[in-house]
Amino acid sequence: MTSTPMFRLGALALAAALGAGAAPARAEFPDGTVTIIVPYSAGGGTDNFVRALEGPLEAAFGTDVAVRNIAGGGGAVGITQALAAKPDGYTVTIPNNAFYTLIGMGNVQFAIDDFDYIARLVTEPYVLTLSPKSGHADLASFVAASQEKPVTLGFAGVGSSSHIMTLAIAEALGAQVKFVPYPGGSEATAAALGGHIDGVVLSPSDVVSAIEGDGSLVPVASTSKTxxxxxxPTFADAGFEVTTDQWRGIAAPAGVPAEAIAAWEAALQQAVQDPGFQAAVKNLGVEFAPLYGDELMEFVKTGEEVLLPLTREVAGN
Structure with missing residues (x-):
């Protein structure tokens, strides 16, 4: 029997070691700055939400988190810039119902499936709020009146999610409605307070200050509790299936490695437990409602099925 010389054994061991080192292990995600693109101006609800998350997320990731505000086109500019980034998990943006409405209006080139959806973190309902001069103090009275003649409902922006949800609510109620667009929520709220329209469909944070005191607006139904x-009460409480909420979460260009998505999920699950973030969520009037994985994708697809057809109807597409 022949024996292997010692120098040959040493050479084999060295070759094995060199071979193992030829493909260096991938660095654990993240090993650099993570960027969150906020597709709206500083100071708005989405920006305030991200700023509250920034510090806790840095602590969870153990790295810097950079927040960039890229406003324009109702969110289209920032979302498109995020989509142009490498799908490596280092650049993300904030998905919400604008994803559906921008696509449905034909204002953008991207599609829902161009993104990897990492999390839904908070939701915010839409509220039907009536003018004190409308003559209606509850949903039943309003619906009954709308069967006799058209009522007027305002919203913030043509093609916005509040526009599309106003259509969805009118359709679910079987109401005759004349739709009146305004540049923003404050203008729509002022019109309702002045009795120029019968009501508005906006978020709770848009109308809460106009619901206190004499001659105030009257909230009669929301898409979920707030x-x-x-x-x-909710529309469902009254027997109407209107449950679509606004939402905010984290999304990245499609193709993010599974380990990066897993790292994002773990970091977010830690970050959202931060007391400061929890307090900010409460102050913003949004509801903490995290979803990940298959449940998140089911939620995204449901929103697509509800909002895209109505938006395309508005756009004539």
Whole structure:
């Protein structure tokens, strides 16, 4: 029997070691700055949400988190810039119902499936709020009146999610409605307070300050419960299937490695437990409602099925 010389064994061991080192292990995600693109101006609800998340997320990731505000086109500019980034998990943006409405209006080139959806973190309902001069103090009275003649409902922006949800609510109620667009939520709220329209469909944070005191607006139904208006019943309570909420989460260009998505999920699950973030969520009037994985994708697809057809109808597409 022949024996292997010692120098040959040493050479084999060295070759094995060199071979193992030829493909260096991939660095654990993240090993550099993570960028969140906010597709709106500083100071708005989405920006305030991200700023509250920034610090806790840095602590969870153990790296810097850079927040960039890229406003324009109702969110289209920032979302498109995020989509142009490498799909490596280092650049993300904030998905919401504008994803559906921008696509449905034909204002953008991207599609829902161009993104990897990492998380839904918070939701915010839409509230039907009536003018004190409308003559209606509850949903039943309003619906009954709308069967006799058209009522007027305002919203913020043509093609916005509040526009599309106003259509969805009118359709679900079987109401005759004349739709009146305004540049923003404050203008729509002022019109309702002045009795120029019968009501508005906006978020609770848009109308809560106009619901206090004499001659105030009257919230009659919301798409889900909200801590800002805890006593307002939902449309479902009245037998109407209107449950679509606004939402905010994290999305990246499609193709993010599975390990990066897993790291994002773990970091977010830690970050959202931060007391400061929890307090900010409460102050913003949004509801903490995290979803990940298959449940998140089911939610995204449901929103697509509800909002895209209505938006395309508005756009004539």
């Amino acid at each position: 801590s800002l208006l805890p006593d307002v």
